[in-house]
Amino acid sequence: MNWLDLLALGPHVFLVFGATSLLLLGAWCSKTRVILLSGIFVSLLSALLSGIAPPVDGDIAGLFSAGGYARFFTIFWFLTAAITLMISVRFSIELNLNAGEYVALVLFAALGMALLSSAIHLLGLFLGLEALTLAFYVLIASNRRSELSAEAGLKYLLLGAVATGFLAFGIGLVYTASGSLHLPEAFQGLQAEDGHLRAWGLLGWGLLLTAVGFKISLVPFHLWTADVYQGTPSPVAAFLSTGAKGAVVAGFIGLVISSGSAWKDLSDLLWVVAALTMIFGALGGLPQNNLKRLLAYSSIAHMGTVLVGILCQTPTGFSATIFYIVVYVIANLGTFGVIASFSRAGEEPEDLDQWRGLGYRNPLRCTVLTLLLLSLAGLPATAGFIGKFAIFHAAIQSGLVSLAIIGIISSLIAFAYYLKVVIVMFSPESQADRPSPGEPLEFGVLAACTTAVILLGLFPGPLFDLISKILP
């Protein structure tokens, strides 16, 4: 590692320093709001720093890339962390959390996401993923008054540990087979002379995929999702469903791109996984009466669609996937943001009955939620539609027509549960208890997410141009 490497890592280093000092500050300063606001400031400034830092050639210590792709996701995850902190302010004040700890964990998780998305070395990948997962073990259980939260934390811990085991073992096998941990050599070395994967390579890939499957909850590794989401406080759930999954997808795209033609041996398997994930995500959400569980199934269905984009194995497919991820992250952040803005002292309106008639008493936030849900569902004129369109377009172009049909059918089914929420919000029966009126920071987040969803829905061109520029 030399000075140039350090310069490229500057924003990350700044973030770590900021997080650590806020952690220490938390020991002296009891003003939760101040610490959270400084956390927001630190993450925004880090995002800005990685935006304006001069471009660096090559990579950082052979572990992480410093290219446009890495930088794009670094900025994006830092912003995601900032938004998460913005919707956490009231939550952490009302629950009297140890703010320094909370902020530091969110920022460390963001760092893990950034490193994971820019990994070009299997160890870098492992480091990034573990940094992110470790932070989440604590974050998920941050509402210590809730049993569900503790249960969710334990579930995530156990399954996370299992996934880590799979990942480490998979990396070990890939190293055994190819003799390298550096991408793309590590995967190129897996090919035998006939173009197929060596047995060890296949096994290694299988274990890697299992780990990825756990992290982004692909069927059949999806069972933890609904329980964990339900128990997790919504600001953390927002971060978990967006950043934690998106970063794994971003890292996974890097793996897939470097794997070359050996990928063909896996694509049949992944085809089935993608189809099942989309179908289960759509069907599983139908009977849910808890909004957070419903969103968990929605996120499962979305990850299935993302996998379709990755399966295309074309630049069109990858850029569609990245666009889809960006849009999904924005809409999901906003959705959980609305839930967080209605919560009071850690009590969130999760049950759909609590949303009954809310649309008339809080028209602004419920309209925003309607719009974001429709974007998640993929209605035209929202960004979600362009995302789905781009993915299915890429899929049909690469000949995955039947997968596109399955995707269309499952997004039709998913529409039913998104609309169920909308109907409930605008049904006349009114509930007595008053949810929180929300606060400016939360409204700011909602405004930003809504604007982004509409703008990207009507004018997706610039983002697509940016994505095709940064694609490795």
Next chain:
Amino acid sequence: MINTVDTLPAFPWLSLMVFLPLSGALLCLLHTRSERDCRWLGLTVAVATFGIAIWLFLSQQPNASGWFCVEDIEWIGRFSIRYNLAMDGIALVMVLLTTFLQIVSMLLAWPVRRHVGLFFALLLILESGLLGIFLAQDLILFYLFWEVALIPMFFLIGIWGHNRRHEAALKFFLYTLAGSLFMLLAIIGLYVIHGDQTGHYSFLISDLARTELTLRQEYLLFGGFLAAFAIKSPLVPFHTWLPDALSEAPAVGSLDLTGLLIKTGVYGLIRIAFPLFPNATSECLPIFGTFALVALFHAGWCAYHQDDIKRLLAYSSISHLGLVVLGLAAWTFTAWQGSLLLMVSHGITTGALLAMVAMIRQRIATRNLQKLSGLWAQAPCLSALFLLFALASLGLPGLANFSGEILVLIGTFQTRPIWAIMGIAGVVFAAAYMLRLIQRVLWGEPTQAEVADLSPREWLILIPLAILTVWLGIYPATFLKPLETPVLLALGGLP
């Protein structure tokens, strides 16, 4: 075809027409406090939009390929999606119908009490969506408007509907969405095939029509489009959502649903499915004809057995739409003109009947034929107009539906005499259920002590509808003339 237009109006009238209602809707949403303002705003915007449509009708001359005006700019360059609105005679007639019926809707929506701002905003969004559907020449733009028109109707049914509104709204939405998602697949599929073939990616209908397709591809893609259009139209056997949606929808919602929304299905067939897949179309025409006849009889039979007037009108609409599709399947100039004219007349007459059902329901609080009786004795003016529209709907010569029906039958007779003969038999059904409706509602002993006759607002709604009903019956040429060139062009490539 489109790009060769030389009479481009400098001012984007079409965009103005499409987006004026949408901006009105935003104003309504921002200004929900004053219900009175929202009502007047809605009405003003609807009248202004109708004014633009009339102005375009009077001032613009179609060019050689039948286009009145065209607007075309690039929208999403990456996928070569263009913002392309264009209006030919068929679109013009549909636009006139839409903007006119929206004024009627606004007036009919006057007594709505709950969430007035939202209600009028949704009506205006619906209008924007419908106008967009009729004008868009780019398939993605078309798809966008197609879905945008769905959302307000979903809320209109789901919020202001009757007892089973939630199920009805969801059924309506998912049913139509199922069709349109398959259309989306077909659109993307066609786009990819066209792009691979020519190296020039485009979603413009005129470009895509030049794609060389194998018959198998044509069938698959045609099927995708057909899924959307057949469900929306609704063709038998995809019609079951309409009676539910219609009977649960509020008065205005059902007027827009039958008067306008289901017309988009037939319009899609004419404008998109037929020209894009000529071979599959000509192969499928007999099937269309058969299903149209089935619809004509089946829906007529069902209509005869309904006690709820709205369900009766829903089945009658399905039956009429069957006749429209029969005319299209006959594939002659006369039949097509008749079909298009019948769409307009059906919108006017059934719209008027639905408006009157709402008026009756306000007075007697029922739509059940078993409970209604003897309205004539108490409200003669209301009853007289009801009689007029009902007779027009059953196809009495000199009134609206007749001219369309007779053209359809004559045109069909030219190519398929058997169909025409069966079609005439089907029209008799219309007489049966309409006469039953008239008899039950108007004649007999009055059930209520006192029923008020028409109020000024109701006169204002019904008089223009009555004038149009007679006009369409006596002098349909006004509406047939703009249809000539586009119909000839549409039929050009085929037998």
